[in-house]
Amino acid sequence: MPRQVFLYDPPDRFVAGTVGLPGRRTFFLQASQGPRVTSVSLEKTQVAALAERMDELLDEVVRRTGGNAPVPAVASTEAADTAPLDVPVEEEFRVGTMALAWDGEQQRMIVEAQALVELEADSEEDLAEAEERLLQDEENGPPMLRVRLSGAQARAFAKRALDVVNAGRPPCPLCSLPLDPEGHVCPRQNGYRRQV
16 A cells, blocks of 8 residues: 655644543644644653654764754744644544654754554564665655744744643652542652641
8 A cells, every 4th residue: 555644844833742642642743734734642751752763863863963953953933833733633543653864965963753554474574674674665664744944933842742742740849650530659769648
């Protein structure tokens, strides 16, 4: 089956956002260009990893070019996008594999999010070989979201994504596990509750 690629070069908007209450949120990447909107779901850890790696890659680009690349050192407050996701949020696919690269000629960050695929193999070697073939196949394969961002857009995306990840449930001051609205049994208290 031919691969479906949702290409945004460049997008009008590319953000990470959530639907639902803290503790039960579903995370999305959403790209839009004019009336066209593509939303893909992913895990909270994937959003955090993408944002952190994007910041690291941008820092490396700035370092290697001696500050001559069109990449701001920090996200500009004017470029901050705090608006909610565009509705309706309709999931195109669930993200499995993500890739990140810097195009030095065009001075653009390339973000690729590929749909989750179940692979069957008899051994670890067969599985690794099947994964490599899948990643290298440009014509066939699972759907993919490909977004090309300027340095400023990438910085703004990374800041918002980290803010969205950190906006969930507050951590317990003793064990750092998330506090649930219904209560929390802290392993550091060994099942005992403090008397007030």
